[in-house]
Amino acid sequence: MNDMEDMIQYDFCKPYLMLDEYILWKGKPEKGHLITGNDVIVSLFGIVWLFFCLNFIRAIFMQPTLFLIIWMIPFVCVGFYMAFGKIIQKIYLRNKTFYVITNKKLMIKKGRKIQIYNGNDLPPMEIKIHNNGLGTIIFSEFVYTGRRRYHRYIMLENLINVVQVQNAIEVMKGSKS
Structure with a gap:
């Protein structure tokens, strides 16, 4: 990819x-390590769901x-999405994701969706190094809203x-808004 495409x-x-404000780091996800354990579980559940729906039909x-x-x-439709849709969506968005x-x-x-997070409000950082040498940074926290608790995470x-x-994130978190 040339510099002009990169700028665009x-x-x-x-x-x-x-x-x-100035840019400390910019990048995008590399190929590899696309499917997580959670994706496998949801896909397997979706296949079972789809099997029962099709047998009912x-x-x-x-x-x-x-x-x-x-x-x-x-x-x-829900069965197809759980079984295959989420993975297809991840494959589609991989080349359209920028950080x-x-x-x-x-x-x-990601695609046409832009998420913006204040550096001082990010939850603690977790780093996972994959077998292929690539890494994923995860910001994870539990959010409580009235009666409900859910797990919110942000991933690079x-x-x-x-x-x-990680160094760019540390500089960002150290900067005062």
């Missing part, structure tokens, strides 16, 4: 930079009614030089 891919961050066709056939369509770390914030662009996946990215 990271232009998304320019409107969000403040006057005293087969039973419906013994005495078909339009209502039951239409009623099962959402269940089959920018400035002295004040972290920006992640498949990075070539994790130490360089």
Whole structure:
């Protein structure tokens, strides 16, 4: 990839930079380590879900009614998404994902979606080094909202030089907004 293409891919961050803000690091995920253990579990559950839905549809066709056939369509769609959709989405977004770390914030662009996180508000960092030498940085925390608790995480996946990215994050977190 040449420098001009590289500049265009990271232009998304320019409107969000403040006057005293500058880029410490920019990059994108490399190929490899696409599927996580969670993805495998969801896919296996989706395959089982899909199997039961398709068997139910087969039973419906013994005495078909339009209502039951239409009623099962959402269940089959959910099964397909759980079994295959999430992985297909990850493959599609891999080449459309870009990361920018400035002295004040972290920006992640996935497809057309841009997420911006204030550097001082990021949860603690966890680093995972994969067998292929690439690394993933994960910011993880539990968020409590009224009656509900959920796990929120932010990931910078498949990075070539994790130490360089970690240093940029440390500088960002050390900078005062």
